[in-house]
Amino acid sequence: MHPLSLAVTVSLLLATACAPKQVSVTTPARPSKTMQDTGASNNSSTTASTPSSTTSPASARIAESDTTARPLWLKARIAEVLAERKRNPITRILRYEYGGQTVYYISAPCCDQYSQVYDTRGKLICQPDGGITGKGDGQCRDFEKTKANEKLVWQDPR
Template sequence: MKARIAAVLAERKRNPITRILCYTYGGQTVYYESAACCDQPSNVFDTKGRLVCQPDGGITGKGDGKCPDFDKKKTNEKLVWQDPR
């Protein structure tokens, strides 16, 4: 996650600001990175930083379709980081 945070901070401040949240999903710990804007997808990463899926956003608003149940099955939400700028 340190690399993801560094990448966000290297860009212009996003509106809305970027947030990284931790959840339990599918029996594992995952990290949700909010989308930069409107039609862009949000990303879910595993603990090794590998992209698991994009649960929302994109043109359809439904992400990449690889985790359509993410909103219903995610649990244990914790805020890990949000852009302080």
């Protein structure tokens, strides 16, 4: 194999490894038309009412958006993300209560990179996940267990 072809192949493999697919699961609540047309019975006497479709709990986990004013450093960070090419997975910024203070969690752009937690002044507190072990930098090992009041502040709309 030509060295250039090998380099392109390796680059493609690395790019796809860092680009996890986002999956949304949708479940229809009504029987399919073909089932109705064939006269098949699903014993509808005990059918519960459900919305027309449901989505996976992972996408519905964050129910409330943060509408408070964003600090200037956070606005600047959002502008930096928007100036870069779109990431996969997209960047999300979440607000939590952690260690008796309000903190901002910025998701990692990919793979073995660290997610970051900042205080309200923009000072890096820790990197709770990511890295080669997936366990972050070890500075806030209890973050996942003790964070509270999750609110979506921003996510890349692209």
